[in-house]
Amino acid sequence: MRNQNSLSQNIMWEATTTCNSAYDGVFFYAVKTTGIFCRPSCKSRVPNRENISFYSNAANARKAGYRPCKRCRPDLKSIITYDPLEIVIEETMQIIEEKYGQKILLDELASMVGISLII
Numbered sequence: 001m002r003n004q005n006s007l008s009q010n011i012m013w014e015a016t017t018t019c020n021s022a023y024d025g026v027f028f029y030a031v032k033t034t035g036i037f038c039r040p041s042c043k044s045r046v047p048n049r050e051n052i053s054f055y056s057n058a059a060n061a062r063k064a065g066y067r068p069c070k071r072c073r074p075d076l077k078s079i080i081t082y083d084p085l086e087i088v089i090e091e092t093m094q095i096i097e098e099k100y101g102q103k104i105l106l107d108e109l110a111s112m113v114g115i116s117l118i119i
């Protein structure tokens with residue numbers, strides 16, 4: 001998997017100027033002059049390189065004082081990384097934690113998180 005730490009500034013700049021959606025979620029770029037941060041695939045006009053800084057995640061860009069772009073919504077989980085199963089797993093783990101020590105049937109657990117169990 002691609003990792004922001006292993007990406008050079010040149011690669012990130014290249015991905016930004018070409019609106020390369022393959023890098024969405026891998027890094028974000030923030031624009032000093034507008035105070036906004038974007039996904040690499042954003043179709044907004046690419047600013048001058050000297051005004052750009054790169055962040056590995058949206059939280060860091062926000063911490064640095066940037067607002068998410070209204071166009072590419074870098075504050076939302078991208079469709080590429082959105083995994084419905086991930087949410088089911090998270091909910092399941094939460095229920096198990098809450099009901100720890102109680103007896104739960106697997107099909108009860110399944111219906112609690114909104115999936116049906118086929119055995």
Ligand SMILES: [Zn+2]
Binds near residue numbers: 037043071072073
């Ligand atoms: Zn944008």
